[in-house]
Each structure stands twice: as structure tokens, then as C-alpha cells.
Amino acid sequence: MHSFTEENYLKAIYKLQEANGETVAPSELAKALAINAASVTDMMKKMAQKKLILYQKMKGVKLSEKGRQVAISIIRNHRLWEVFLVDKLGFRWDEVHDLAEQLEHIQSETLIHKLDAYLGHPKTDPHGDPIPDANGVFVKSKSVLLSSINAGGHGKFTGVTDHSPAFLNYLDKVGLALGDAIKVAQVEEFDKSYTLLLKTKKEITVSFKVANSLLVSG
Amino acid sequence: MHSFTEENYLKAIYKLQEANGETVAPSELAKALAINAASVTDMMKKMAQKKLILYQKMKGVKLSEKGRQVAISIIRNHRLWEVFLVDKLGFRWDEVHDLAEQLEHIQSETLIHKLDAYLGHPKTDPHGDPIPDANGVFVKSKSVLLSSINAGGHGKFTGVTDHSPAFLNYLDKVGLALGDAIKVAQVEEFDKSYTLLLKTKKEITVSFKVANSLLVSG
DNA sequence: AATATTATTTAGACTGACCTAAATAATAAA
DNA sequence: TTTATTATTTAGGTCAGTCTAAATAATATT
Ligand SMILES: [Mn+2]
Ligand SMILES: [Mn+2]
Ligand SMILES: [Mn+2]
Ligand SMILES: [Mn+2]
Numbered sequence: 353m354h355s356f357t358e359e360n361y362l363k364a365i366y367k368l369q370e371a372n373g374e375t376v377a378p379s380e381l382a383k384a385l386a387i388n389a390a391s392v393t394d395m396m397k398k399m400a401q402k403k404l405i406l407y408q409k410m411k412g413v414k415l416s417e418k419g420r421q422v423a424i425s426i427i428r429n430h431r432l433w434e435v436f437l438v439d440k441l442g443f444r445w446d447e448v449h450d451l452a453e454q455l456e457h458i459q460s461e462t463l464i465h466k467l468d469a470y471l472g473h474p475k476t477d478p479h480g481d482p483i484p485d486a487n488g489v490f491v492k493s494k495s496v497l498l499s500s501i502n503a504g505g506h507g508k509f510t511g512v513t514d515h516s517p518a519f520l521n522y523l524d525k526v527g528l529a530l531g532d533a534i535k536v537a538q539v540e541e542f543d544k545s546y547t548l549l550l551k552t553k554k555e556i557t558v559s560f561k562v563a564n565s566l567l568v569s570g
Numbered sequence: 571m572h573s574f575t576e577e578n579y580l581k582a583i584y585k586l587q588e589a590n591g592e593t594v595a596p597s598e599l600a601k602a603l604a605i606n607a608a609s610v611t612d613m614m615k616k617m618a619q620k621k622l623i624l625y626q627k628m629k630g631v632k633l634s635e636k637g638r639q640v641a642i643s644i645i646r647n648h649r650l651w652e653v654f655l656v657d658k659l660g661f662r663w664d665e666v667h668d669l670a671e672q673l674e675h676i677q678s679e680t681l682i683h684k685l686d687a688y689l690g691h692p693k694t695d696p697h698g699d700p701i702p703d704a705n706g707v708f709v710k711s712k713s714v715l716l717s718s719i720n721a722g723g724h725g726k727f728t729g730v731t732d733h734s735p736a737f738l739n740y741l742d743k744v745g746l747a748l749g750d751a752i753k754v755a756q757v758e759e760f761d762k763s764y765t766l767l768l769k770t771k772k773e774i775t776v777s778f779k780v781a782n783s784l785l786v787s788g
Numbered sequence: 789a790a791t792a793t794t795a796t797t798t799a800g801a802c803t804g805a806c807c808t809a810a811a812t813a814a815t816a817a818a
Numbered sequence: 819t820t821t822a823t824t825a826t827t828t829a830g831g832t833c834a835g836t837c838t839a840a841a842t843a844a845t846a847t848t
Binding site: 595596597607608610611612627628 | 794795796797798799
Binding site for chain 1: 804805806807808809813814
């Protein structure tokens with residue numbers, strides 16, 4: 353139906369729209385996709401013709417309803433495959449993204465339907481990101497950044513905003529896993545580093561950069 | 571590493587070489603891939619340059635050792651994915667081929683390694699076709715066509731030579747499944763139709779065309 | 789052996805997805 | 819408010835993979 357390329361553009365536009373607001377500049381898109389801006393302009397014209405996006409010269413781009421549906425379904429595929437790779441095949445959470453980038457483009461509604469059932473209709477992927485349902489409906493996460501919590505506060509570790517293998521590995525190393533209860537023991541004024549008390553009674557100190565990449569709920 | 575297109579050419583050449591002998595004519599390949607013969611000639615030149623095939627003008631084509639390795643690894647991927655789709659996701663054996671045509675191109679040795687382990691290192695796919703191991707080694711099947719067996723003979727149903735959904739569905743309908751014991755009760759002289767006695771005591775009569783598409787082992 | 793048929797290759801063209809270099813528009817700095 | 823910088827678009831090209839039409843080679847028929 354749509355080429356891998358088109359699907360990747362749609363996904364990138366979707367994510368940029370979520371992060372940076374209404375419309376997306378060609379330059380942003382070019383950067384996100386590691387593609388020349390001139391090529392992006394080319395592609396925008398073609399995709400506008402196909403009614404996948406709304407595009408006007410010098411005014412940026414946004415998804416059409418159709419484009420949004422496609423983007424969300426690719427994200428659904430991606431996250432379900434990540435669950436499969438971790439839960440069933442035993443991959444670590446830092447290894448699955450690139451593989452899911454390939455698998456997300458496999459065309460078959462039936463496959464995704466059966467995969468979803470096989471995995472027990474998971475609501476989140478291995479990084480805590482929500483999995484949209486077959487109709488594209490998301491459970492909007494109510495999590496906040498750990499960096500927004502004061503000393504004495506607490507929450508449950510529910511997700512990350514940095515998905516890099518390097519960061520995920522670091523979390524493994526310091527013993528932080530999705531679902532863990534976290535109490536903020538202290539926030540150092542000097543460098544905003546966070547000292548956390550984990551359920552296991554272990555105390556760890558992490559930099560602001562780390563605290564600012566962790567999502568916690570309630 | 572290699573494009574989907576290249577991988578599909580390699581697989582097609584491999585299968586034609588297996589079926590029709592040493593070298594493959596461009597016209598055969600064109601037919602198998604549903605591609606114009608002129609396009610095939612083009613592609614042959616490019617793939618010869620990459621040392622994936624041996625090609626000489628007007629003399630047909632055959633796989634290089636490198637090309638053979640790639641072809642076999644794609645076939646391994648294809649068959650492992652078919653096992654996954656049937657055994658784990660609950661697809662029927664007549665539904666999985668087209669999906670496996672997509673999945674076979676996913677690039678990751680680790681993935682296939684883990685998938686293989688997850689499936690319990692299966693030796694055959696849902697159609698009875700052997701799955702090459704990670705080194706590309708096949709267990710050559712010793713099965714023969716049911717049509718080569720005389721009245722009174724017997725064997726175990728181990729595979730099909732016709733993989734079409736129509737045929738596979740037909741087998742489901744008459745109650746023939748992989749692994750079934752089959753006894754040839756009678757071969758009608760007039761039209762070479764076969765009357766078979768199944769393990770379940772049921773007797774069924776199938777046409778020569780059917781008997782000629784079933785593989786059975788000693 | 790000459791002719792017709794079929795297979796293969798060459799020539800030239802197209803589409804999708806990219807690129808670089810140059811032109812134009814928008815924004816920021818002086 | 820000019821001028822410099824940055825963003826965007828246009829123009830023209832490349833590469834992979836395909837096509838059609840025409841040329842050539844091989845094979846089959848008469
Ligand atoms: Mn991912
Ligand atoms: Mn994820
Ligand atoms: Mn198959
Ligand atoms: Mn098969």
C-alpha cells in the first residue's frame with residue numbers, strides 16, 4: 353500500500369507534531385530522517401498529492417487524518433514487535449528498536465491482530481511507551497519527569513524519554529527497571545543531582561540529565 | 571546488505587536450479603519473478619558484477635557460492651517464519667506463505683538465531699519442507715511422490731510439491747494432514763486415481779494430480 | 789538450406805527516492 | 819532599515835529497478 357519510505361516520513365512527522373506542536377518544518381523533518389531538505393520538499397509534494405499530508409509552500413507540513421492513521425498503525429506495529437522481541441525471544445530492551453524499525457513495515461492486519469493476542473494485548477512496550485489499539489486509540493500517559501519531583505516525593509518508574517541503548521544500558525547497570533518504586537531522597541542544590549531510594553532499599557545518585565529522562569507516575 | 575529484489579532473484583535462481591538442473595535461462599527467471607526478460611538481463615549483469623551469480627551472454631545463469639549462501643539463508647528465514655506463524659500465532663498452513671515472503675527479508679542473524687531456538691530448532695516447515703541449519707546445511711528428504719507407489723504400498727505423508735492455498739485447503743477438506751500414515755488401497759487403471767486408506771480407517775479417493783503432488787516417506 | 793519462431797540482448801525511457809548547486813524567501817543582526 | 823544568515827524551494831542529476839520496442843542470436847519448421 354505505502355512504501356517503507358512514506359511510512360517513515362509519516363512516523364517522523366507524527367512524532368515531531370507530538371513533540372513540537374502543530375506543524376513541522378521541512379528542516380526538522382530533514383534532520384530527523386537524515387535526509388537533505390531538498391529531498392524532503394520533493395517528497396512533501398508527492399505525499400500531499402496522495403492526501404497523506406497537508407503541505408503549503410513555506411508553511412510547513414502536517415498529517416492528514418489518513419496520514420495520522422497510517423502513522424499510528426506503524427507505531428502500533430513497532431511497539432508490538434518490540435514486546436515480542438523482549439517477552440518472547442529474550443532480547444534486552446536496548447536491542448530491539450532497530451529490529452522493530454524493520455518489522456513495523458510488514459503489511460498484514462491479520463498478523464498484527466494475532467500477534468497482539470499472542471502477546472496478551474499489551475498496553476505498553478518494553479520502554480513504557482503506550483501501544484495504540486487497533487483503532488488507533490492511545491491511553492495518554494499521565495506520567496511526569498522525575499526531574500519535576502521534589503525531595504520527599506515518590507512515584508513508579510513508568511518510562512523513558514531517552515531511548516538510546518547507552519541510556520537503557522546505564523539504567524540496567526544502576527539497577528533501575530520499569531515498574532520500580534522510586535522515592536526521591538534528596539535533590540542536591542549545587543548540580544540538581546537526584547539521590548533515589550529504591551524499593552530494594554538501595555540508594556543511588558543520578559545526574560539531572562538522568563532524572564530528566566525518566567518518567568514516573570503518581 | 572542485499573536488497574529485497576536481489577534476494578528474490580537469488581531465491582528464484584536457487585529454486586530453478588534445484589528443479590531444472592544446472593543453469594537457468596533468463597526466460598525461466600522472468601516467468602518465475604513475473605518480470606520482463608529485458609529487465610532480467612539487466613539485473614543479471616549487475617548481480618554478476620557483485621559476484622552473486624555466474625552469467626554469460628546467451629548461456630544462462632547460475633549461483634556463485636556466495637549467492638547460494640544468501641539464497642539458502644533466505645529460505646531458512648522463510649521457513650522459520652512459517653513455523654512461527656503456524657505454531658505460535660495460529661495461522662493455517664495455507665495462509666503463511668505470502669507473509670513469510672515479507673518476513674524472510676528482515677536482516678538480523680541474532681533474530682533468526684533466537685527465533686530458531688524459540689521454535690525448538692524445527693527441522694521442517696508447516697509444508698514439510700526442510701529447514702537448512704545456520705550453516706546452510708539441508709537434510710535432503712528421502713520422500714517420494716505418492717504417485718510412484720503401487721497398490722498395497724504405504725508411507726507417511728511428509729510433504730507437498732504443490733504449495734498453493736487451493737491445494738492445501740483441499741487436503742484439509744479431505745482430511746489429509748502432514749504426518750498421517752497412508753496406505754494405497756487401489757490404483758484405478760482407467761484414470762490413475764488413488765484410493766487411500768487413512769490411519770483413521772477412512773477411505774478416500776484422490777485424482778492422479780493429487781497423488782502426484784504428495785510426498786511420502788518409506 | 790531457407791524461413792519462421794522463439795529467446796536474448798541492446799537501446800532508450802520511466803518512476804521513486806535520493807543528491808548538489810543555485811535561486812528565492814523569511815528571519816535575525818547590525 | 820539595510821545587510822547577513824538561515825530556511826526553503828527549484829533545477830538538474832544519479833541510481834536501482836522496472837518497462838517497451840527494436841536488434842540479434844538460437845532453435846525449430848518446412
Ligand atoms: Mn523503538
Ligand atoms: Mn519502544
Ligand atoms: Mn512458503
Ligand atoms: Mn513452506
